[in-house]
Amino acid sequence: MEMTNTTINKRAVIEFNDFSFQYDSQKRPTLHDVNLTIYEGEKILIIGPSGSGKSTLGNCLNGLIPFAYPGKIGGSVKLYGHDLTSLNIFKCSQYVGTVLQDADSQFVGLSVGEDIAFELENDNVPLETMHHKVREVAGIVDMASFLQRSPFELSGGQKQRACLAGAMVADAPVLLFDEPLANLDPSTGKSAIELIDTIAKQRNKTVIIIEHRLEDVLHRHVDRILLINHGTILADMTPDELLCSDLLEQNGIREPLYVAAMRYADVDLSQTKHLSDDTHYDLNGQQHLVKSWYQANRSVVQPIEKEAVLTINDLCFSYDGIHPILDHVDLTIHQGEMMAIVGKNGAGKSTLSKCIVGFEKIDGGTIFYKDLCINDWTIKERANAIGYVLQNPNQMICKTMIYDEVALGLLSRGYDKDTIETKVYDTLKICGLYEYRNWPICALSYGQKKRVTIASILVLEPSVLILDEPTAGQDYRHYSEIMEFLTTLNDRGITIILITHDMHLMLEYTDRCVVITDGKIIADTAGSVVLSDPRLIEKAYLKRTSLYDLAQKCDINDPVAFIDTFIRHEHKESPL
Amino acid sequence: MSKKPLFTTKTLVGTGLGAALFIVLTMFVKVPSPIPNTTINITYGVEAFFGVVFGPIAGGLIGLIGHTISDSLMWGTPSWAWVAGSAVVGIVSGLCYYFMDIESGKFSVKDAVILCVLSVLGNAIAWLLVAPAGDMIQYAQPWDYVFAQGLMAFGSNAITTCVLSVLLCFAYSKTRVKKGSLDIE
Amino acid sequence: MKIKLFSYNQLDTLIHQLSGLTKLLCFLIMIFTVILTYDIRVLLFMLAFAIVCFRISKIPFDQVKLIFGYILVFLLFDFVLSFVFAPQYGVEVLGTRHEIFSFGGPFVLTWEELYYLSCKTMKYLCMFPVGFVFFFTTNPSEFASSLNHIGVSAKICTTVALTMRYFPDVSRDYTNISLAQQARGIDMSRKEKLGRRIKNVMALLAPLIFSTMDRVDAIANAMSLRGYGKTKKRTWYSFRALQRNDYLALAVCIVIFVISLSIRLFVTKSYFYNPFIGW
Incomplete structure (x- = not known):
C-alpha cells in the first residue's frame, strides 16, 4: 500500500479555498465551505448521496461550472495554480479529461475511431498524427480492433472504454470519472475499475472518481475518500x-x-488490517466472532409451493431470423413471487420481458397467463394482466399532472368518471402519492416520478409487474425506498419480476433468480446460490459477493447459508 | 430584439437531435387524417417547437437535414423543392425564439397566437411558394399542377403545425424551472 | 436492435473506394445535369449512366425493390395527374401540336404532351439510381467531412453527423415509448375519434420529445468538455484524401455536365429539345 503522507511533498493540482457555489436556479448554495487540495498522482474517490453536491463538485473541476452552468462562486478554485474563473472550459479540459456517466451522450462519433479522435479534430490536429494517436490510445483500452465499429455494435462496456480513450487522447494529466459504474453489468464494472487503476499507474494520471457504489470502486486501491453531504465535505480520509x-x-x-456483516458480528473494525482491500483484508484473529454470529442467527426458510401465474414454454425469438436472442426458453413464474432476471447486456433479459408483454412477436412457443394462452392477445389486453415499467420514467410520463397521468390507462379503457376517480385515488394511496395528487409531475424527484409510472401501470390492476432496472442510478436511500415500496406491493400479492444488473438488489429483495446467457436460462435458483457459484458468475458476467469471501476467511463451510442469514438479518435491522 | 446567441454548441446538439426526431416521426408515425386513406404529417409541429426553443437557424436546419435524410431513406433521393419548403417552415416559425423565453418556463396565450401566426405564414411561404416554384423550375411543370399539390400540403401542415407546436410549447414550459425557485425542504 | 443508417454496406467496389468527397461532388453534378436539361437524348444517356453506376456499386436489387415499387406507382400517378391538370402543357412549352386522340373536352392527347410527360418521368427516374448509389456507398462517417470540404460550415457538418449518430437512438426510444403507451391503451388509429387521436399523439410525442431534450444538455456538455467549439475550423478523422480514381470520376462527371449544358446552350438553344419540328 502506498503511503498517503508522501503526497504532501507533491505538487498540488487542484485547490479549493472556502469555496461555495450557487446555481442560478437555486435559492441556496449547492456547495459551501469546501476546502480541499488534490495532489499530483493521487487517486481520489468522491462519494455522497444524490443531491449531496458531489456531481456539482465534479463540474467545478472540469469547468462546466461556471462556464456551462452559470451561478455565484464564493472563495476560489485553482487548477494547476490558475484561478478557475480566469480560464475557460477549453483550458480546463487541457488539465482535466472527463468521462461522463452516460456513455451514449459522450459517444458522439459515428465510429469508435472517430469518437476517440473527437478532441484531436477540435484541436485541428493533422490527419496522420491523429490516426497514429488514436491507434495508440485505442490500444491502451484494448479497443484497437474495434476502430471501424459503430456505437450500435458495441456493448456498454466497450462504449465506455471508447469514451475513456476519447478522454485520454489529449493527454490531460487529471482524469475525472462521473459515476462510471452506472449502467454496467457487475463484471464489466469490475473490469472498468481495474482499467482505470492500470491507466492511472502506467500513465501517471491523477484520478478522481465520483460514485456512490463504494464497494465496487474499492475493488482497487484509492488513496483518499471524500465524503460529501449537504453541500460540504464531511470527511477526507483513507478508505x-x-x-x-x-x-x-x-x-x-x-x-x-x-x-456490514462484520459489524453485525461485533467485530472491532479498528483492529482489522487493510479493511478496504476486498481481497487482502485481515480480521486479525476475530474470525470466530463472525462464525459464532452466523451460528447463532442461522435459520432456514422453507420454500412454499405456489400457483403458476405465467408459464412460458419453448419460447423462441430472433430479430433477424438467423441469430436467436431467446433460444427455447422454458420458465414458470408463480403467483406472489418477487424474482430477478439477471445476465450480461444483450443476453436476452429485456427481450424476454418484451415477449411476455407483447412488445415483440415471438417466433415460436407459448405463453400462458394462469391457464389462458395469451399468444394472440394484443399489447393492450396483456397490459390488463401484466404491467411493464420502463427504466426511464421520463419515457413514460406524458401528462403534466399526476392525477391525469395515472388516469390515462383507465380513460382509454372507457371507464366512467367516478370509477376512474376511485381507482386512481386508491392507487395513489397505495403508492404513497395521494397527498401529491394535484401536483405537477415536474415538481417530483426521480424516485417519485418512478412511483408515478408504477402507479400508472398499477391502476390497471395487473397481477404481474415487470420492472426494467427499477433502481438504476439511484443512491442507497432512494434505492431502498423504491425497493421497500415494491416489497409492499409484493405483500399485497402482486407478482414482481425485476430485470437488473444490481447484485445487491437481487440478493436482498428476491426469492428467486433466473440467469440468462446467450438466450438460454442457465440457472434458476436463489440469489445467494448464484453469487456463490464461480461457473455461473463467469458465464453470466456477474460478480461474486464479498460475503462469500468473508465466509471463507471465517471458515464457514456453507457460504450460501451465511449469505442468506446476512440478508435476513439486514432486513430486520433495516432503518426503513 | 433580445441579444440571444445564434448558434451555440447546445443549439447545434438540439438541431442534430431535432433532425433525428424529424426523420423518426416522418418515417414511423402515421396518424390517419379525417380524409380517408391519407395521413396527418405531425413532423412540422415538432419542427416548429424546436424552432421556438432553439431559434430560426436550428428550425431551418432541422427541416433541411431531417427532410433530406428521411427522403433519402424512404425514396433513395430527396425532392429538393419540398426539402426547401421544410426548411422555410422551420426558419419562419423559429422567429418566435426572439419573442419568447420558453426556457424559463414562460409561454403565454399571446405567445401561442404569435406562434400560430408565424406557423401559418411559414407554411404558406413554404407550400404555396417555395415548394411549387422549386418543382416548377426543376421539372418544368405547369404552375396549376404544382400549386394544387402545395395547397393540399399547406392545408394539413398549417393546422397540425399550429395545434401540435402550441400544445408542445405549453407542456414544455411547464417542465422548466424558474430562476431561484428551487429549494430543499 | 441494430439499425444502420442508409443500410450502408461495406463492399469493395470501384465506387465504394472513392472518397466521400468525390461521391458528394459527383452526386451534386449529376443532379444539376439532370435538373438543367429537358432533352430526351441527354436524359436517356444519364439514365443509362446511372444504371451502370448502380450495377458497379453491387447494391443488391432486393434492397431497393420495395422503394422502386413505390417510385413506379408514384410516377404513374404523377403521369396521369399531370395530364389531367394541364393536358396541353406539352404543346405550350414545345410550340408545336400533333394530336393523337381526344378524350373529349380539353383532354386531347398530343405527341408533344406524351413526350413532355415521358421526359419528366425520365428526369425522376435518373435521380433515383444516382441517389441510391450515393447513399448506399458512402460511409456516414465520411459524409460530414465531405460536406465541410465543399465549403459547408463545420458547425452544420457536425449537426449532420450528430443527426446520423443519434437517429438510431431516437428511433429505439420511439419504439419503446410507443409500445409502452400502446399498453396503456393509447391508440392513434382510425378507431379513435379525431380529438382523442390528437390527444393520443401528444401522449406519444411528449415523452419522446422531452426525453430527447434531456439529452441535449448532456451531449452539449460532453462536446464542450472535449474542446468542441474551441476554434471555428476542425479536422476530420474520417476524411479520405483524393486519389487518382477520384480525379478520374470527377473528370467524367464534369465532362458529362459540360456536354449536356453545351447541347442546351449551343445546339438546341433552348431548355426543351423538340423532336417534332418539321413533322
Missing part, C-alpha cells in the same frame, strides 16, 4: 479509516457487504 467510522451509515452510503 480504511472511513470504513471504521460510522459516517457512511449516517450519510446514506452503503458500506461494503463484508464490512
Whole structure:
C-alpha cells in the first residue's frame, strides 16, 4: 500500500479555498465551505448521496461550472495554480479529461475511431498524427480492433472504454470519472475499475472518481475518500479509516457487504488490517466472532409451493431470423413471487420481458397467463394482466399532472368518471402519492416520478409487474425506498419480476433468480446460490459477493447459508 | 430584439437531435387524417417547437437535414423543392425564439397566437411558394399542377403545425424551472 | 436492435473506394445535369449512366425493390395527374401540336404532351439510381467531412453527423415509448375519434420529445468538455484524401455536365429539345 503522507511533498493540482457555489436556479448554495487540495498522482474517490453536491463538485473541476452552468462562486478554485474563473472550459479540459456517466451522450462519433479522435479534430490536429494517436490510445483500452465499429455494435462496456480513450487522447494529466459504474453489468464494472487503476499507474494520471457504489470502486486501491453531504465535505480520509467510522451509515452510503456483516458480528473494525482491500483484508484473529454470529442467527426458510401465474414454454425469438436472442426458453413464474432476471447486456433479459408483454412477436412457443394462452392477445389486453415499467420514467410520463397521468390507462379503457376517480385515488394511496395528487409531475424527484409510472401501470390492476432496472442510478436511500415500496406491493400479492444488473438488489429483495446467457436460462435458483457459484458468475458476467469471501476467511463451510442469514438479518435491522 | 446567441454548441446538439426526431416521426408515425386513406404529417409541429426553443437557424436546419435524410431513406433521393419548403417552415416559425423565453418556463396565450401566426405564414411561404416554384423550375411543370399539390400540403401542415407546436410549447414550459425557485425542504 | 443508417454496406467496389468527397461532388453534378436539361437524348444517356453506376456499386436489387415499387406507382400517378391538370402543357412549352386522340373536352392527347410527360418521368427516374448509389456507398462517417470540404460550415457538418449518430437512438426510444403507451391503451388509429387521436399523439410525442431534450444538455456538455467549439475550423478523422480514381470520376462527371449544358446552350438553344419540328 502506498503511503498517503508522501503526497504532501507533491505538487498540488487542484485547490479549493472556502469555496461555495450557487446555481442560478437555486435559492441556496449547492456547495459551501469546501476546502480541499488534490495532489499530483493521487487517486481520489468522491462519494455522497444524490443531491449531496458531489456531481456539482465534479463540474467545478472540469469547468462546466461556471462556464456551462452559470451561478455565484464564493472563495476560489485553482487548477494547476490558475484561478478557475480566469480560464475557460477549453483550458480546463487541457488539465482535466472527463468521462461522463452516460456513455451514449459522450459517444458522439459515428465510429469508435472517430469518437476517440473527437478532441484531436477540435484541436485541428493533422490527419496522420491523429490516426497514429488514436491507434495508440485505442490500444491502451484494448479497443484497437474495434476502430471501424459503430456505437450500435458495441456493448456498454466497450462504449465506455471508447469514451475513456476519447478522454485520454489529449493527454490531460487529471482524469475525472462521473459515476462510471452506472449502467454496467457487475463484471464489466469490475473490469472498468481495474482499467482505470492500470491507466492511472502506467500513465501517471491523477484520478478522481465520483460514485456512490463504494464497494465496487474499492475493488482497487484509492488513496483518499471524500465524503460529501449537504453541500460540504464531511470527511477526507483513507478508505480504511472511513470504513471504521460510522459516517457512511449516517450519510446514506452503503458500506461494503463484508464490512456490514462484520459489524453485525461485533467485530472491532479498528483492529482489522487493510479493511478496504476486498481481497487482502485481515480480521486479525476475530474470525470466530463472525462464525459464532452466523451460528447463532442461522435459520432456514422453507420454500412454499405456489400457483403458476405465467408459464412460458419453448419460447423462441430472433430479430433477424438467423441469430436467436431467446433460444427455447422454458420458465414458470408463480403467483406472489418477487424474482430477478439477471445476465450480461444483450443476453436476452429485456427481450424476454418484451415477449411476455407483447412488445415483440415471438417466433415460436407459448405463453400462458394462469391457464389462458395469451399468444394472440394484443399489447393492450396483456397490459390488463401484466404491467411493464420502463427504466426511464421520463419515457413514460406524458401528462403534466399526476392525477391525469395515472388516469390515462383507465380513460382509454372507457371507464366512467367516478370509477376512474376511485381507482386512481386508491392507487395513489397505495403508492404513497395521494397527498401529491394535484401536483405537477415536474415538481417530483426521480424516485417519485418512478412511483408515478408504477402507479400508472398499477391502476390497471395487473397481477404481474415487470420492472426494467427499477433502481438504476439511484443512491442507497432512494434505492431502498423504491425497493421497500415494491416489497409492499409484493405483500399485497402482486407478482414482481425485476430485470437488473444490481447484485445487491437481487440478493436482498428476491426469492428467486433466473440467469440468462446467450438466450438460454442457465440457472434458476436463489440469489445467494448464484453469487456463490464461480461457473455461473463467469458465464453470466456477474460478480461474486464479498460475503462469500468473508465466509471463507471465517471458515464457514456453507457460504450460501451465511449469505442468506446476512440478508435476513439486514432486513430486520433495516432503518426503513 | 433580445441579444440571444445564434448558434451555440447546445443549439447545434438540439438541431442534430431535432433532425433525428424529424426523420423518426416522418418515417414511423402515421396518424390517419379525417380524409380517408391519407395521413396527418405531425413532423412540422415538432419542427416548429424546436424552432421556438432553439431559434430560426436550428428550425431551418432541422427541416433541411431531417427532410433530406428521411427522403433519402424512404425514396433513395430527396425532392429538393419540398426539402426547401421544410426548411422555410422551420426558419419562419423559429422567429418566435426572439419573442419568447420558453426556457424559463414562460409561454403565454399571446405567445401561442404569435406562434400560430408565424406557423401559418411559414407554411404558406413554404407550400404555396417555395415548394411549387422549386418543382416548377426543376421539372418544368405547369404552375396549376404544382400549386394544387402545395395547397393540399399547406392545408394539413398549417393546422397540425399550429395545434401540435402550441400544445408542445405549453407542456414544455411547464417542465422548466424558474430562476431561484428551487429549494430543499 | 441494430439499425444502420442508409443500410450502408461495406463492399469493395470501384465506387465504394472513392472518397466521400468525390461521391458528394459527383452526386451534386449529376443532379444539376439532370435538373438543367429537358432533352430526351441527354436524359436517356444519364439514365443509362446511372444504371451502370448502380450495377458497379453491387447494391443488391432486393434492397431497393420495395422503394422502386413505390417510385413506379408514384410516377404513374404523377403521369396521369399531370395530364389531367394541364393536358396541353406539352404543346405550350414545345410550340408545336400533333394530336393523337381526344378524350373529349380539353383532354386531347398530343405527341408533344406524351413526350413532355415521358421526359419528366425520365428526369425522376435518373435521380433515383444516382441517389441510391450515393447513399448506399458512402460511409456516414465520411459524409460530414465531405460536406465541410465543399465549403459547408463545420458547425452544420457536425449537426449532420450528430443527426446520423443519434437517429438510431431516437428511433429505439420511439419504439419503446410507443409500445409502452400502446399498453396503456393509447391508440392513434382510425378507431379513435379525431380529438382523442390528437390527444393520443401528444401522449406519444411528449415523452419522446422531452426525453430527447434531456439529452441535449448532456451531449452539449460532453462536446464542450472535449474542446468542441474551441476554434471555428476542425479536422476530420474520417476524411479520405483524393486519389487518382477520384480525379478520374470527377473528370467524367464534369465532362458529362459540360456536354449536356453545351447541347442546351449551343445546339438546341433552348431548355426543351423538340423532336417534332418539321413533322
